[in-house]
Amino acid sequence: MLTLSAKLKTASIIAIAMASFAATPALAEDITLWTLNFDNNAGNEALKKAATDFEAANPGTHVEIVQRAVDEHKTALRVAAGSDKGPDIYFSWAGLGLGGEYVKAGLSLPLDKYYAEYKWDDELLPSAAAFADLYPGGKHGVPFTFKGEAVYYNKKLFEQAGIQEEPKTYDELLAAAEKLKAGGIPAFTFGGTVNWHVMRLMDVILETKCGAEKHDALKAMTLDWTKEPCAAESFAEFAKWTKDYTLQPFMGIDNKQSYSLFTAGRAAMMLEGDWLVSQMNGSGANLDDYGIFPFPTNTSRLYGFAEYNYISTKSKNPDIAAKFLDYFLSTKVQQDLLGQLSSTSVNENVQYTNQKPLEAEWLGIFQKYDKVYMNGDQAFPLDVTTEYFRVINEVASGGTEPTEAAKQLQNFIASRT
Amino acid sequence: MSLRQSTHDPRVQALVLLVPALAIYAVFALYPMINVVILSFQKWNGLDPNRQFVGVANYTAIFTRDPVFWVAFRNTVIWTVMSLIFPPVVGLLLALSLNQKIFGRNGLRAIFYLPVIIAPIAVATMWKWMYDPFFGLFSQLLTSWGMQGWIKDWLGSKDIALYSVFVAYLWQTVGFSMVLFLAGLQNVPQTLVEAARIDGAGRWAVFKHVTLPALRPTITIVLVLSIISSLKAFDIVYGLTGGGPAQSTQMLALWAFTQAMQIFDFGRGAAISVVLLLITMAVVVPYLRWTQRHEEVEA
Numbered sequence: 001m002l003t004l005s006a007k008l009k010t011a012s013i014i015a016i017a018m019a020s021f022a023a024t025p026a027l028a029e030d031i032t033l034w035t036l037n038f039d040n041n042a043g044n045e046a047l048k049k050a051a052t053d054f055e056a057a058n059p060g061t062h063v064e065i066v067q068r069a070v071d072e073h074k075t076a077l078r079v080a081a082g083s084d085k086g087p088d089i090y091f092s093w094a095g096l097g098l099g100g101e102y103v104k105a106g107l108s109l110p111l112d113k114y115y116a117e118y119k120w121d122d123e124l125l126p127s128a129a130a131f132a133d134l135y136p137g138g139k140h141g142v143p144f145t146f147k148g149e150a151v152y153y154n155k156k157l158f159e160q161a162g163i164q165e166e167p168k169t170y171d172e173l174l175a176a177a178e179k180l181k182a183g184g185i186p187a188f189t190f191g192g193t194v195n196w197h198v199m200r201l202m203d204v205i206l207e208t209k210c211g212a213e214k215h216d217a218l219k220a221m222t223l224d225w226t227k228e229p230c231a232a233e234s235f236a237e238f239a240k241w242t243k244d245y246t247l248q249p250f251m252g253i254d255n256k257q258s259y260s261l262f263t264a265g266r267a268a269m270m271l272e273g274d275w276l277v278s279q280m281n282g283s284g285a286n287l288d289d290y291g292i293f294p295f296p297t298n299t300s301r302l303y304g305f306a307e308y309n310y311i312s313t314k315s316k317n318p319d320i321a322a323k324f325l326d327y328f329l330s331t332k333v334q335q336d337l338l339g340q341l342s343s344t345s346v347n348e349n350v351q352y353t354n355q356k357p358l359e360a361e362w363l364g365i366f367q368k369y370d371k372v373y374m375n376g377d378q379a380f381p382l383d384v385t386t387e388y389f390r391v392i393n394e395v396a397s398g399g400t401e402p403t404e405a406a407k408q409l410q411n412f413i414a415s416r417t
Numbered sequence: 418m419s420l421r422q423s424t425h426d427p428r429v430q431a432l433v434l435l436v437p438a439l440a441i442y443a444v445f446a447l448y449p450m451i452n453v454v455i456l457s458f459q460k461w462n463g464l465d466p467n468r469q470f471v472g473v474a475n476y477t478a479i480f481t482r483d484p485v486f487w488v489a490f491r492n493t494v495i496w497t498v499m500s501l502i503f504p505p506v507v508g509l510l511l512a513l514s515l516n517q518k519i520f521g522r523n524g525l526r527a528i529f530y531l532p533v534i535i536a537p538i539a540v541a542t543m544w545k546w547m548y549d550p551f552f553g554l555f556s557q558l559l560t561s562w563g564m565q566g567w568i569k570d571w572l573g574s575k576d577i578a579l580y581s582v583f584v585a586y587l588w589q590t591v592g593f594s595m596v597l598f599l600a601g602l603q604n605v606p607q608t609l610v611e612a613a614r615i616d617g618a619g620r621w622a623v624f625k626h627v628t629l630p631a632l633r634p635t636i637t638i639v640l641v642l643s644i645i646s647s648l649k650a651f652d653i654v655y656g657l658t659g660g661g662p663a664q665s666t667q668m669l670a671l672w673a674f675t676q677a678m679q680i681f682d683f684g685r686g687a688a689i690s691v692v693l694l695l696i697t698m699a700v701v702v703p704y705l706r707w708t709q710r711h712e713e714v715e716a
Contacts, residue, residue: 071678078463078681101681105464192573192662249550251662252573257549266551382680387484393663397575408484415482 029061029320033309034076034087037067038341040278046340054327063324074098080314081107088315089325091144094131094306095378096220097385103135108310110138114322120329126370128346131306141308142325143346148304148365149200149273149375150294157185157268158291166293170208173296177245180268188241189267191258192251192396195389196377200271202238202392203376204295204303209234212299212373219379225410226403235395235402242396251397271295273304277343277358292361294369302369305378306346387412450694456687463681475688485664486689489672492579493648493693496668500647503587505639508594509632513624515595516602526599530592537589541656544585548572548657572658575665582657582666589653590646594639601635602628634711641704648697669693 033051038044044067051063066087068076073091080086081102090107092099102108111132115121120142121129128146132139151173153166158176161183167173177187190198207215210230217223218231225231242250247267250258262270263285270276280287294302309328311321327333334347343359344352344366352363377385391409394400400408423429457475459468479486511529515522532540547554548571556568571581605628613623651670654660660667660675667675669689677686 075678081464082466101462101464105462107464193659195661249570249573252548252550252570252578257551261551383682386675386680390484390664393661397663399575399663412482412484 029058029317030064031061031088031315031317031321031324032064032066033089033091033324034066034068034073034080035091035309036073037069040340043341046337050328050333050337051324053333054324057327058323061320061324077102077107080312081105084314086312086314088317088321089309089311091307091309092141093378094134094141094143094308095374096134097378097380097382099141099308099310099378100135101381102310103140107312107314108135108140109313109315109318110140111142111311111322112138114311114326115139118322118326120326123329123331123347123349125346125348125366127302127304127366127372128306130370130372131308141310142329144307144309145342146304146306146344146346146366147273147275147342148294148302148362148369149271150292150303150362150365151269152262152272152276153269153291153293154262154265154267155289155291157265161185161268166291167296168293169296169298177241181245186247186267187245188269188271189247189258189261190242190250190271191253191255192393193254195393196375197255197258198242198250198396199376199389199392200303201241202234202388203373204271204297205237205241206231206234207297207299207301207303207373208295209237212301212371215299215373219374219376221380221384221413225406225413231406232403235391235405238392239395239398239402243398251393274343274362277356277362278339280358281356287356287358290358292358292365294365299373300369301371301373302365303375304372305375306372383416384409384413453687453690453694456683457691459684459687461683463683471684475684479685479688479692483685485667485672488664489660489667489669489689490692492665492667493650493669493696495579496583496650497644497647499583500586500590500643501640503583504591504594504643505636507587507591508639509598511591511595512598512602516599526595529595532589533592533596535589537652538656540585540589541653544588545572545657548581573662575662578658578662579666582654585657586650586653590643594643597635597639597642598632601632605631637704637707641700644700645697648693648700669696 035047038047048065051065054063055061077086077090077092080090086107090102092102115132124143125146127148128143131143132141134140157180161176161179163176163179165172167176180187188201190201192198206218210218210228214223214228214230218225218228247258247261253261258270259272259276259279261267263280263283277287280290297303309325311318311325315321329347331347331349334345334350338345338350338352344363352359355363376388380388387409391400391405394408395402395405456468458470458472460471460474461468515526515529519525546552550556550568550570550573553571555571559565559567569577572578609627609631610623613627618626649670650668651674654666654668654671655674658666660671670693673686673689673693675686676689677683680686
């Protein structure tokens with residue numbers, strides 16, 4: 001028999017449970033956004049504020065934001081892909097790699113209808129929006145952020161080596177590296193333990209040596225790496241840069257250590273993304289001491305990648321999801337978010353004021369280019385990316401000859417089932 | 418037998434106590450293991466709702482086409498051999514030293530055992546800093562001693578990276594071997610040691626003919642546990658090199674994880690895990706049989 005106390009406890013539990021159900025009625029216009037937990041907390045707060053403001057502007061709607069670390073997010077998406085439940089909107093990278101895998105698996109809803117309805121192409125930065133057209137079967141996703149990568153250089157070290165101007169061609173860059181070397185200054189610094197850092201060098205060299213079309217075809221694996229001489233030439237050039245013009249040793253350090261060496265003036269250049277400006281600013285570096293120029297590939301394309309928000313095919317409310325994305329991409333919201341999620345916006349109508357010198361330079365770069373070539377790890381499927389990393393590292397370690405490197409990569413691609 | 422009688426039956430009581438543990442073991446250990454074996458014959462990327470049966474294709478792929486599998490296999494063998502030699506030998510030497518009546522030996526025992534309780538990933542972070550070729554402890558020490566020529570890219574050179582990682586692993590695990598040997602040394606009959614000394618045996622002779630034979634069961638346990646621990650080596654390699662440079666420090670456990678959780682080829686990841694499981698079983702099963710025989714003899 002239940003005691004009075006036990007009866008009271010049971011009644012209380014039932015009451016609380018009923019109250020909970022009453023307090024959170026299931027809304028017809030609920031949407032869920034799965035995204036990353038960003039390192040920059042201001043970005044996390046800004047995202048939540050955008051959701052709250054959207055709810056206020058659209059009574060009856062509720063936007064739930066679920067944030068996870070990168071690996072947990074990827075795993076959660078895989079679980080969601082295999083079940084009926086999941087988010088209405090999900091964050092992923094743009095490109096045929098990881099983002100493309102979800103598109104291929106049918107998790108992403110084609111958004112052509114919403115692009116036309118909301119006229120997104122009219123307000124998005126063309127270089128950022130271009131990724132939506134990469135996939136077969138329509139437009140997928142909308143840009144969340146766009147990241148450009150270029151060469152940061154130490155002005156004092158350039159001056160010390162007698163380099164008067166920013167290199168505008170690949171030959172000028174080589175000449176500058178040679179001048180730096182003669183002055184005892186390593187041209188570049190890279191971190192080898194994180195494979196994607198030194199991969200950037202190989203990517204930009206491939207773009208330079210093969211040109212845009214062949215580079216894209218090689219990354220799309222529609223051209224044979226052993227039959228295109230530019231592939232082996234690129235590996236040879238890459239080997240030269242890592243051997244002669246890179247701060248040694250670099251294979252045992254990561255990107256953060258490499259960054260410390262760059263700001264300590266141990267190397268003259270670093271191939272990094274636009275996010276480095278806020279990182280440098282935060283660590284107290286004098287931004288006036290540094291300059292930026294796009295790696296001179298002579299293809300009129302900017303090196304970069306984008307992060308996208310995709311609407312899930314499993315969404316019960318795709319129209320509300322699209323409405324939220326439209327709100328998020330609007331000039332007003334993007335203007336408010338500026339500097340919190342990224343130093344530049346994917347909306348081309350956003351106005352920039354009080355910019356730091358390097359931020360202004362980045363804006364100029366973004367406005368100049370309307371075409372992009374992607375990082376290797378975004379362009380290749382995951383297994384090929386892993387092999388690409390291995391081959392690059394083998395070449396950088398001096399363990400594999402350039403022609404052999406091209407052969408090994410092609411063999412791997414050919415053996416995929 | 419009535420219900421009341423049967424509940425007093427020790428066998429029934431044992432079963433009742435065992436069932437929860439067995440159920441948990443079956444759900445969280447046995448089922449995943451069986452599932453991994455099944456998965457090793459399937460193709461699945463974690464996205465498709467269906468897994469496709471592919472026969473032995475995953476095994477064929479890892480044995481014949483995977484450029485990293487045999488590197489990982491070789492490294493696992495090298496690592497295991499080193500684990501069979503260094504932690505037991507260093508552990509035994511430490512135990513012999515700390516079994517002497519020296520000042521502060523309890524404190525020293527605690528200090529040498531301390532790394533065992535640190536998470537391997539924390540050990541990796543610590544050693545990564547020490548190995549930094551520019552600002553790390555070893556480079557700074559060598560520079561201050563005027564031995565700059567000895568500074569290496571400890572974790573970045575394909576020739577030495579595996580051994581650099583192993584040194585960190587040795588630092589972490591040697592305390593465990595030491596404690597087992599210390600326990601074993603307490604069981605060495607002092608009467609035999611004293612009798613040998615009376616018979617004129619020197620230190621080495623006592624060690625060789627009395628201490629070492631008495632430590633035989635402990636040595637077996639240390640060696641088997643060292644092998645099992647070495648086959649599972651994952652965290653410290655992941656934290657220090659991630660398998661690089663150019664996969665030169667890749668191990669089977671880490672490569673199985675990479676295939677399954679980073680490349681999302683769960684079939685191949687499972688196939689590598691099964692290979693690792695078979696190698697581990699080849700070591701563990703004889704050990705378990707030996708332990709069982711040993712217990713039977715003692716009983």
